[in-house]
Amino acid sequence: GENVEQHPSTLSVQEGDSAVIKCTYSDSASNYFPWYKQELGKGPQLIIDIRSNVGEKKDQRIAVTLNKTAKHFSLHITETQPEDSAVYFCAASEASYDKVIFGPGTSLSVIP
């Protein structure tokens, strides 16, 4: 079955610096790659997603890249702020309405 790996497991950056989280997936049938942010006591919140026919997508300070050949995808957060501190999950699925396989998560801390 599909397996999603994620690195690093913890990440600490100074406010204003950039943060990068990298993921790999195993199932070639995966076509949809969402990223979720989870704050303490809350459910995962979708922050950005990318589909297999696109190599890069940007939304303000957040960008995702996808290399389908290498089965790699990454999240980039620029100009980090303390409110960016949370656990981030990458995920993969065949379609947006399909079951989603999550990575183990990255705990991001932004130090003021």
Next chain:
Amino acid sequence: DAGVTQSPTHLIKTRGQQVTLRCSPKSGHDTVSWYQQALGQGPQFIFQYYEEEERQRGNFPDRFSGHQFPNYSSELNVNALLLGDSALYLCASTSGTGGVNEKLFFGSGTQLSVL
């Protein structure tokens, strides 16, 4: 517009008991999925309901069952609770027919503790 709502928010049960968790999908959504999130881990897919039928199932035992009602709301039932069932149970909704702009939205979850 209310998002995905789950009840109760917290629950404490004893080993061997049975539990029912409830979920109302986001307005306009007809597909409900359930996930289990153990402490410090990513959510794991339990099953998905569409048109009142179980459409997909993850690697969970038959003790985990569900139901979807005509108004698209859903229940997750867990029988013969084990200590290892302690986790955050998340409900997520989307449109079953997909579409380029369709997304998966999560509720805040039910924290289940089995003693």
